[in-house]
Amino acid sequence: xxxxxxxxxxxxxxxxxxxxxxxxxxxxxxxxxxxxxxxxxxxxxxxxxxxxxxxxxxxxxxxxxxxxxxxxxxxxxxxxxxxxxxxxxxxxxxxxxxxxxxxxxxxxxxxxxxxxxxxxxxxxxxxxxxxxxxxxxxxxxxxxxxxxxxxxxxxxxxxxxxxxxxxxxxxxxxxxxxxxxxxxxxxxxxxxxxxxxxxxxxxxxxxxxxxxxxxxxxxxxxxxxxxxxxxxxxxxxxxxxxxxxxxxxxxxxxxxxxxxxxxxxxxxxxxxxxxxxxxxxxxxxxxxxxxxxxxxxxxxxxxxxxxxxxxxxxxxxxxxxxxxxxxxxxxxxxxxxxxxxxxxxxxxxxxxxxxxxxxxxxxxxxxxxxxxxxxxxxxxxxxxxxxxxxxxxxxxxxxxxxxxxxxxxxxxxxxxxxxxxxxxxxxxxxxxxxxxxxxxxxxxxxxxxxxxxxxxxxxxxxxxxxxxxxxxxxxxxxxxxxxxxxxxxxxxxxxxxxxxxxxxxxxxxx
Numbered sequence: 001x002x003x004x005x006x007x008x009x010x011x012x013x014x015x016x017x018x019x020x021x022x023x024x025x026x027x028x029x030x031x032x033x034x035x036x037x038x039x040x041x042x043x044x045x046x047x048x049x050x051x052x053x054x055x056x057x058x059x060x061x062x063x064x065x066x067x068x069x070x071x072x073x074x075x076x077x078x079x080x081x082x083x084x085x086x087x088x089x090x091x092x093x094x095x096x097x098x099x100x101x102x103x104x105x106x107x108x109x110x111x112x113x114x115x116x117x118x119x120x121x122x123x124x125x126x127x128x129x130x131x132x133x134x135x136x137x138x139x140x141x142x143x144x145x146x147x148x149x150x151x152x153x154x155x156x157x158x159x160x161x162x163x164x165x166x167x168x169x170x171x172x173x174x175x176x177x178x179x180x181x182x183x184x185x186x187x188x189x190x191x192x193x194x195x196x197x198x199x200x201x202x203x204x205x206x207x208x209x210x211x212x213x214x215x216x217x218x219x220x221x222x223x224x225x226x227x228x229x230x231x232x233x234x235x236x237x238x239x240x241x242x243x244x245x246x247x248x249x250x251x252x253x254x255x256x257x258x259x260x261x262x263x264x265x266x267x268x269x270x271x272x273x274x275x276x277x278x279x280x281x282x283x284x285x286x287x288x289x290x291x292x293x294x295x296x297x298x299x300x301x302x303x304x305x306x307x308x309x310x311x312x313x314x315x316x317x318x319x320x321x322x323x324x325x326x327x328x329x330x331x332x333x334x335x336x337x338x339x340x341x342x343x344x345x346x347x348x349x350x351x352x353x354x355x356x357x358x359x360x361x362x363x364x365x366x367x368x369x370x371x372x373x374x375x376x377x378x379x380x381x382x383x384x385x386x387x388x389x390x391x392x393x394x395x396x397x398x399x400x401x402x403x404x405x406x407x408x409x410x411x412x413x414x415x416x417x418x419x420x421x422x423x424x425x426x427x428x429x430x431x432x433x434x435x436x437x438x439x440x441x442x443x444x445x446x447x448x449x450x451x452x453x454x455x456x457x458x459x460x461x462x463x464x465x466x467x468x469x470x471x472x473x474x475x476x477x478x479x480x481x482x483x484x485x486x487x488x489x490x491x492x493x494x495x496x497x498x499x500x501x502x503x504x505x506x507x508x509x510x
Contacts, residue, residue: 009111010088011035017073017085017092018107019066022046022057029055037108040067041095070105075171079189084171089178091167110170112178113139116295117146119322119330123288123300124150129233131254131285133241134292140236141167141212143292147234148210149180157232160185160206164193168212182210194218201226211235217386220253224285233286241291242301246311255289255308257281257385261392262369264399278312280305281381297323299337369394370440373405373415379430380404383437391440404436449479456483459507460490467509471497474504 011032015023018038026038031050039047042064045056074092077083081094089110094102116139117124124130124147132140144161145168152159159182161168161175166186169175175184183204187196193211197219200209209226211219214237226233237254239245245255252258259281284304291299299319301307310317322332368391372380377393384391394400402421409415410424423439425432452475459470472483480496483505487494493508 009033009109010085010090011109013085013088014090014107014109017070017090019046019062019069021059021066025057025059035109037106039104039106040070041104042067067102067105070107071102080165082165084166086172087170087174087176089167089170089176091171111142112145112176113142114146114178116143117150119296119298119324120290120300121150123290123302124234125155126288127232128287129227129285130235130288130290132234132236132290132292133239133245134236134298135240138292139295140292142295144168144210144212144234144236145176145178148182148208149178151208152182153180158205158207159183159210160200160204160208161210162187162193162196162200162212164190164196164212168210194222197222197226201229201231206231208232208234213238214251214254217250217253220251220285223254227285235286242289242304242307243311245289246308253282253385254285255280255304256284258312259381259385259392264396280308280312281385282378284308291319297321368392368401368440369396369399371395371397371400371403371405371416371419373403374409375404375406375425375428375433376430379428379433380437382430383434386434387437387441389437389441402440404433404440449482452479452483453486456486456505456507460487460492463492463507463509469509470507472505472507474498477503480505 015026018026019040022038026032026035026048029035029048034050036049036051039049040062041047043061046059046062046066048055048057070092071077071083071094074083074085077092077094081096083092083094084090085092089112091108091110093106093108095104095106097103120143132143134140148159148161148168151157159179161179161182161184163169163175163184164187169179169182169184175182183206185196185200185204187193194216197209197211200206209231211223211233212235214220214223214235223233223235237245237251239248239251242255245251246258257280258278261277261279286304289301289304289307291301293299299321301317301319307317307319316336318334319337320332321335321337322330325331368389370380370384370391370393372393381393384393391402397416397418400416400419402423403415403419404423404425405415406428407424407426410422415422421440423436425436452472455472459472462470475483480503484494484496487505487507492510495506495508496503497506498504
C-alpha cells in the first residue's frame with residue numbers, strides 16, 4: 001500500500017455479527033487490522049484468516065446455533081448465497097447442505113481504501129472509456145469504488161454505479177459513503193446486469209457509468225451501446241490482460257471484436273501472410289485498458305485501437321508501466337511489453353468457437369463471402385458476429401457467394417449477376433439485417449451438418465487404427481447429438497466434453 005492510502009473497514013460492525021464467544025478473541029487479536037475473513041463451518045473450529053496465515057480460535061467447534069446467530073444478524077441471502085451487513089462493505093457467503101440448510105459461512109471483511117487511484121488519477125480525468133483488468137483480489141473493485149467517489153465529489157459528475165452484487169457500494173438500500181455522491185443502482189439478478197446498464201443511461205442521464213465485472217455478451221453489447229451515447233464508461237472485466245480479452249470470444253467485442261478475413265491470392269502475397277488472417281472488426285468500446293498486476297503496479301495501454309492492431313499484426317506493443325517506489329512516489333516509464341501475439345489459426349486450443357468455425361469452413365471451401373447492397377455494412381458485420389456465422393463481408397462481386405440487399409435495389413436490378421443467393425430486406429435496420437443473416441445461416445446449416453458427420457466418420461477410423469480417443473470440433477447441441485448417434489451405430493462410445501462455447505464430442509476407443 002502506498003503512503004498516501006488510508007483504509008476504513010467498519011470492523012466493529014463486522015465483529016458484532018460473529019458468535020459472542022469469539023467476538024472478544026477477534027477484537028483483541030494483534031493482527032486485527034489485517035483480518036481477511038472468519039470461517040465458520042459446522043462441527044469445525046472457527047477460523048480467522050490473515051494474509052499468509054490462519055488461526056483456529058479457542059473454544060468448541062461451530063454449532064448450528066453459532067451459524068444461525070450470524071444468519072439472523074445479517075441481511076437477506078440472495079440467489080448466489082451472499083448477504084451483507086447494512087451500510088458496510090462486509091460480505092457473508094453461505095454453504096448449504098442438500099436440504100438447503102446453511103452449514104458453513106465465510107465472513108469476509110470489506111474495506112474502503114482511499115488513495116488507490118492516485119496512480120491513475122490523470123487517466124481517469126481524461127473522460128475516456130477505461131477498462132481495468134487483473135486477477136481476482138488485485139484491487140479492481142476497490143479502485144472502481146474510489147473512481148465513483150472522485151468523479152462525483154471532486155468533479156461534480158453525474159455518476160451512476162451499476163452494483164450487481166453490492167460489491168461496490170455495500171449491502172442495504174443506502175450506499176456506502178465510499179462512493180461519495182455517486183448514485184447506486186442495484187441489480188435484482190446477475191443475469192439482468194445488462195438491462196440495468198441500459199436503464200441507467202435511458203432513465204437517469206449519467207455522465208459516467210461505473211460497472212464491476214462485465215462478463216457476458218449481453219453486457220459487452222450494453223457497454224458498447226453506452227459508449228456510443230457519449231457516456232464515460234469505467235469498468236472491470238474478467239481476464240488478467242489484454243491478450244486474455246482478445247482470446248475470449250464472449251468479451252472480445254470490448255476491444256472491437258476479432259474476425260477471420262479471407263484474402264485474395266494477390267493480397268495475401270502482398271502482405272506476406274496466409275490467406276486467412278485476423279483483423280479487428282470495429283472500433284473498441286474502451287479507449288484505454290489498465291492491466292493491474294497488484295495494487296501498486298500496473299500497465300496502461302493508452303490507445304487500445306493501436307495496441308490491438310499491433311498485436312494482430314504481430315508487431316511490438318508499448319505500454320506505460322507505473323508503480324510506487326519505496327518512498328511512495330509514482331514512477332512511470334514507457335516500455336515495450338511482451339505480447340502473446342495474434343491467435344494462430346492452426347492452434348485449435350488458442351481459438352474461440354467462432355474462429356474454429358471459420359477455420360473449419362475455410363478448409364472445406366465454405367467461408368461464405370457476403371455482399372452488402374444498399375445495407376449498413378456495420379450492421380451486417382455485427383449480425384454475422386452475433387450469429388457466429390462463418391462468413392465475411394466482401395466488396396468484391398467476383399468473390400461474393402451471397403448478398404443481402406434492400407428490396408428496392410433488387411427491384412431495380414442492382415444485384416450483380418453471378419451471386420448465388422440473394423436475401424432482400426425492406427429497410428436498412430439492424431433487426432431486418434439480423435433476420436436475413438439468420439435465414440442465410442439456416443440455409444447453410446445442412447452443409448455444416450454434413451461436414452460434422454464426415455468429421456465423425458474420419459475420427460472413428462482414427463480411433464480404431466490408433467486405439468486412442470479423438471476429439472471433434474465444437475458443435476451445437478443438435479449437431480453433437482447427430483454425431484453421437486452416428487458413432488453409436490458403429491458400436492463405438494462417445495462423450496460430450498468441454499464448457500460452452502467449446503462443447504464437443506470425444507470418440508472413445510472400443
